[in-house]
Amino acid sequence: xxxxxxxxxxxxxxxxxxxxxxxxxxxxxxxxxxxxxxxxxxxxxxxxxxxxxxxxxxxxxxxxxxxxxxxxxxxxxxxxxxxxxxxxxxxxxxxxxxxxxxxxxxxxxxxxxxxxxxxxxxxxxxxxxxxxxxxxxxxxxxxxxxxxxxxxxxxxxxxxxxxxxxxxxxxxxxxxxxxxxxxxxxxxxxxxxxxxxxxxxxxxxxxxxxxxxxxxxxxxxxxxxxxxxxxxxxxxxxxxxxxxxxxxxxxxxxxxxxxxxxxxxxxxxxxxxxxxxxxxxxxxxxxxxxxxxxxxxxxxxxxxxxxxxxxxxxxxxxxxxxxxxxxxxxxxxxxxxxxxxxxxxxxxxxxx
Numbered sequence: 093x094x095x096x097x098x099x100x101x102x103x104x105x106x107x108x109x110x111x112x113x114x115x116x117x118x119x120x121x122x123x124x125x126x127x128x129x130x131x132x133x134x135x136x137x138x139x140x141x142x143x144x145x146x147x148x149x150x151x152x153x154x155x156x157x158x159x160x161x162x163x164x165x166x167x168x169x170x171x172x173x174x175x176x177x178x179x180x181x182x183x184x185x186x187x188x189x190x191x192x193x194x195x196x197x198x199x200x201x202x203x204x205x206x207x208x209x210x211x212x213x214x215x216x217x218x219x220x221x222x223x224x225x226x227x228x229x230x231x232x233x234x235x236x237x238x239x240x241x242x243x244x245x246x247x248x249x250x251x252x253x254x255x256x257x258x259x260x261x262x263x264x265x266x267x268x269x270x271x272x273x274x275x276x277x278x279x280x281x282x283x284x285x286x287x288x289x290x291x292x293x294x295x296x297x298x299x300x301x302x303x304x305x306x307x308x309x310x311x312x313x314x315x316x317x318x319x320x321x322x323x324x325x326x327x328x329x330x331x332x333x334x335x336x337x338x339x340x341x342x343x344x345x346x347x348x349x350x351x352x353x354x355x356x357x358x359x360x361x362x363x364x365x366x367x368x369x370x371x372x373x374x375x376x377x378x379x380x381x382x383x384x385x386x387x388x389x390x391x392x393x394x395x396x397x398x399x400x401x402x403x404x405x406x407x408x409x410x411x412x413x414x415x416x417x418x419x420x421x422x423x424x425x426x427x428x429x430x431x432x433x434x435x436x437x438x439x440x441x442x443x444x
Contacts, residue, residue, distance in 0.1 A: 108364035111420040114411075115362060118395045121410045125403040128179075128187040132402045136385075137176050137191075141198050144170030148335055152328045163331070167338045168381060173199045174339065175385040177284075180207050181214040182398050196306060201313050203336060204256040205284065206306035212299060213283040213292065218397050223365045224355030229285035229292075234353035235439040242348070242437060245286075249344035253336040255281075261314035264307055286347065346383050349432035350390045354439075362395070363420060369394045370432065371425045373408055382429055391424035 147169060150162025177200065180192055192207060200206040216222050217230040224231050234241060259281055267274030279291045295303045321329055352368050360368070369391035372379045379388035386393065386401025389408055393399070399407055415421045426432055 108361055108367065110361045110363045114366075114415060114420050115395070117411055117414055118392075118407075121414060122396060122399060122403070122407045125406055126396075126399060128183045128400040129402060130188050130191075133176075133179070133188055133191060133400075137173055137195060137199070140169045140173035144173055148332055151335060152331050163335055163338075166335045167342065170199075170203070170335065171339045171342050172384040174203055174205065175343070175387065177205065177207055177210045178214065178387070179385065179401055181211050183400065184398070196309070201306065201309040204253070204260050204310050204314060206310055208295070208299070208303045208306050209282060209284050212295070213285060218394065220362065221359050224360050224368065225357055226287070226289055229283055229287050229290040230347075231351070231355070232286055232353065233356055234348070235436050236354065236356065237440055239437070239440045242440060245348065246341060246344055249340040250337050252340040253333045257314055257317065257333070260307075260310040261318055264311050342382060345429070345433070346387060348436065349429060350383075350387070353436065365394050366391050366424055367420070369424060371408065372428060372432075373405075373412075373425055376428045378429070 144166050147162045147164075147166025151159050151166060153159075154162055176195055180195065185192075196206050213229050217228055219228075222228050224233075232245075234245065259277065263273065263277045263281065267277045275294075278294065283290065283292050294300075317329055317332075349372075350370055352370070354368055355364075371391045372383060372388045376388075383390070386404040389404040392404055392408055392411070396404075396407065411421050
């Protein structure tokens, strides 16, 4: 099936029936690969973070083309390290002891995106009755919007690091003194969401305590970054912010093609959610760069949200072989990034 043939479904998304054979196969064929393997998670995250920070150091300290090469290295590896936040929202809390804490110390807080900004938010995107609706923090009907919405969507990512710095260094400390501001910041600026209508509910219990410590760590780090300009000048911080900005743009482009963004707000079946999502399997060679940590199999992830990233490739192979080339499962597979960007761009230009 070509990309052009994968047009909007002939019936509303809310009426697409579930393909029970596919749903059963997804569970039954992957039980033996469903456990997170610490011997993969830990080295992958630690090495990615180490190379990423070494790249930032090189971008600051080295001359000419070496600085630029170091910056590119930093973008790709910090991007990979940062995307482990997605795994943290899905793996069982006891599966990888200490992983959440170490990730936050090494990646989440230094990047001003501690895990609470995704935990408790991303799971709403997977909720059966919330996906694609106004209650989904990670959904916008981008394919149904105006053409200017796509460049605006990317521009927001360019400015994200500055917004995060202002949030952590200024708004969070002021919110500790001004309750209405604290409520506003929590509801509207404490989640990695793309839905401007999403309002986050107040944290409770153990999660609220975790939020407190992560917010404190991010605020202290943000102040340290600003204070560093007093003796190092602004150049190192601006270079670091530029690297993080490029990382955010990569993630936003990946987000742009993670779904077809065709739902108009109605609740959808699991199969409809799957068909509105995207797999970019082999032989596409560059997906591990722009969709790392298993995110090239985003549609499959919506079938098996708790499947660890290192098992998604094997799960895809098994399901493709079992269900066949003409199956519902195959309909969510696409050839690459550029055709997907072109697809959604064309969709925004259609008069509706």
